[in-house]
Amino acid sequence: MNFRITILCDNSVGPISKTLGEHGFSALIEPFQGVPILFDTGQGLTLLHNARRMNKDLSAVGSVVLSHGHYDHTGGLLPLLIEQTPKRIYAHPAVFLPRFRFKDTGECYPIGIPHSRDQLEAAGGSFDLSKMYRQIASGIFLTGEVPRVTDFETGDHELYCDCIAQDVDCTLDDQSLVLETERGLIVILGCCHAGLINTLEHIASLSGRRDVYAVIGGTHLGFCGQQQLDKTISDLKGWGIQKIATSHCTGFFASARLLREMPKEFQVANVGFVLEV
Numbered sequence: 001m002n003f004r005i006t007i008l009c010d011n012s013v014g015p016i017s018k019t020l021g022e023h024g025f026s027a028l029i030e031p032f033q034g035v036p037i038l039f040d041t042g043q044g045l046t047l048l049h050n051a052r053r054m055n056k057d058l059s060a061v062g063s064v065v066l067s068h069g070h071y072d073h074t075g076g077l078l079p080l081l082i083e084q085t086p087k088r089i090y091a092h093p094a095v096f097l098p099r100f101r102f103k104d105t106g107e108c109y110p111i112g113i114p115h116s117r118d119q120l121e122a123a124g125g126s127f128d129l130s131k132m133y134r135q136i137a138s139g140i141f142l143t144g145e146v147p148r149v150t151d152f153e154t155g156d157h158e159l160y161c162d163c164i165a166q167d168v169d170c171t172l173d174d175q176s177l178v179l180e181t182e183r184g185l186i187v188i189l190g191c192c193h194a195g196l197i198n199t200l201e202h203i204a205s206l207s208g209r210r211d212v213y214a215v216i217g218g219t220h221l222g223f224c225g226q227q228q229l230d231k232t233i234s235d236l237k238g239w240g241i242q243k244i245a246t247s248h249c250t251g252f253f254a255s256a257r258l259l260r261e262m263p264k265e266f267q268v269a270n271v272g273f274v275l276e277v
């Protein structure tokens, strides 16, 4: 199976004129034979605009995958459903959990999915929720919930499901997409709260494959400590991945480090980035 992957939403833009950036992520997966899939929807400010600028017809998209329930990956879903055709939506059952982050000022603000299930269903979304590793189309798999097994991927520490800082949110709904290609697996990450190495090991244990050709998307390395960044890069080098194209929550510092340590493999995957395999 061959695919074209195009980044539609990201924090930054590439050279395509009049495309826009936002804090968020969305990637369009177009199989050379089959129905396109949208992975994440950004926060809703740029998805439809950028798709038009890139001549991408989102009415052809049959299904949407939500990597997790944060607003910057799910906010574009309602505008998409309202403007385009009905879609099947794949996600983890925890995608609708209330989510909050505390600012340095102590202010609690919501970061969860900004629309209710009822609203989204009324607009034409039909949800298919599961925690399991599963195939969703020919050559396309969803990781489901990713076990946290490494000792250095410690997760986020300031995310809660309430505003009294009691109910810690481990973002268990975080999952990634896996494409089977002739060159090996392509892994597409949303925010990768589960940790990049945890995600790769989970995919390897369930698919029986460690031949990852490319990793694309948000690695969350911009939000982790120095030790996690060091160990993740050192582990990554052992995987033999040929393309590491990072977006969104990777950030400038971790991207610069990846470029320095893995110059042949590293690329910036911002709005307009395309990978064809």
Ligand SMILES: [Fe+2]
Pocket (backbone or CB within 6 Å): 024, 025, 070, 072, 073, 190, 191, 218, 248, 249
């Ligand atoms: Fe994110």
Ligand SMILES: [Fe+2]
Pocket (backbone or CB within 6 Å): 068, 070, 191, 193
């Ligand atoms: Fe997130």
